[in-house]
Amino acid sequence: MHDLLLIGGGHAHALVLHHWAASPDPGIRITLVDPNDEAPYTGMLPGLIAGHYPRDEMMIDLRRLAARAGAEIRRDRVVALDRIGGRARLQDGDWLRYDVASLDIGIGSGLPGLPGFDRYGVAARPLGDYAGRWAAFLADCPQRPQVVIIGAGVGGAELAMASAHRLRAMGSRPQVTLLERGPRILPGLPGGARRRMLAALTAQGVDLRCNAVPARLAPQAVHLADGTEIASDFTVSVAGARPQGWLTETGLALDAGFVTVSPQLRSSDPRIFAVGDCAHMAHAPRPKAGVFAVRQAPVLAQNLRAALTGSGDLRRYDPQRDYLKLISLGGKAALAERGGIVLQGGWLWRLKDRIDRGFMAQFRD
The missing domain is CATH 3.50.50.60 (FAD/NAD(P)-binding domain)
Structure with a gap:
């Protein structure tokens, strides 16, 4: 055996x-x-x-x-x-x-070296902890909730738009802030996709801040290294x-x-x-x-x-250089990018939904 x-x-x-x-x-x-x-x-x-x-x-x-x-x-x-x-x-x-x-x-996407993070922040990974904390926040949400997302890659942008959409759908008037410690929001996306994503973030009312380096977290605030204080009722890290x-x-x-x-x-x-x-x-x-x-x-x-x-040869795995990226835009719309071609719309969200549900179905059959 x-x-x-x-x-x-x-x-x-x-x-x-x-x-x-x-x-x-x-x-x-x-x-x-x-x-x-x-x-x-x-x-x-x-x-x-x-x-x-x-x-x-x-x-x-x-x-x-x-x-x-x-x-x-x-x-x-x-x-x-x-x-x-x-x-x-x-x-x-x-x-x-x-x-x-x-x-x-x-x-993991936690920030163990950031003072106050373990107490006042939550990491997007592991996902189970984040999902549970988000549900608890929604159950006792203020009328004007302040949410801060640390890390402005694609994952951070998706979660910023998703948070804004959910809170508005509940009748709240949210302020969602997306922080990037570098000089550019969405630094890894090619030009066309990045421009569309920036427009989508703006349409969702997300406040975008570059060169924003968190120095510490407090009970209801994120303090930046330059002395700026950003109000936050819910702070999540998607950084790295x-x-x-x-x-x-x-x-x-x-x-x-x-x-x-x-x-x-x-x-x-x-x-x-x-x-x-x-x-x-x-x-x-x-x-x-x-x-x-x-x-x-x-x-x-x-x-x-x-x-x-001890029988049979081992196979190689050679990953593709480019792949279809389907990025959620908060509501039931998505952006698709591959090889520099960029598309956007509700039909792409439905495509993403079908792919995701298909993936999950194989574990339930």
Whole structure:
């Protein structure tokens, strides 16, 4: 009997379990470790914040998925690896053995070095915490709510527009502020898409501030390094991608804290694979985006079987250089960009909705 340890319930591991349920192997024992019984689908988060989806529509039921695949699920976190002994230590002190392990533990967007953040702010990742805090805020929302989003990439812009839309739909008069520590809002978008996104943010009434460096958070304010104080009843960080700290103690090859993987999604330890946002594809570096985790999944599923059984070749994963980006604009409209071509409209939101619901449907059938 071979032991496969799936560390984290990210999109790729959810799809691996889905594949395994359709083609089980009685000689392989699977254990999934995740602190929760369910995992959020990131593509539907702006829709949840905007009020287009209830929470249960964006959650993958990991316990049900594991049962279908014949896997055991442990509600815990892995905090260390004993690579020589082939063991992973859980937060509760238990050890789990593995013949092959795979990491799909995502990233964080918290700001632990920012005074007051742990008490007065919330990170967009992990998504479950953010969604819960947002729901609690809406349940006791002031008439003129002040919301501050730290980080003006695409994710921050989506959440700013979603927040403004939801609060106005409730009859409130919100002020949503989007902070960017650099000189440009949406620095990663090409010109045409960026111009349209800026127009959409303005139409939603979002206050855009560049060169805005948070210095500390207070109970109802964000204080910037230049002395500016911005009122805030709800402060969320979408700033950057932070790897899980315990990875630095594993001895695996890392790049800026992310696990370096080969084209076969293998780490520097041939018994350990890594996918999703926690991995760095040295052969083809790409930004952190859920589309890559989804497309890594079938390659990972085949390679895990091959590594465990010693039969078959390992497949390569070569990510595309460009991909269709569907960006929510708060209401039921979206912007699409690929290869410099930019489109916008309600039909694109319906397309995104169909894609997202289709992705989730495979875990419920």
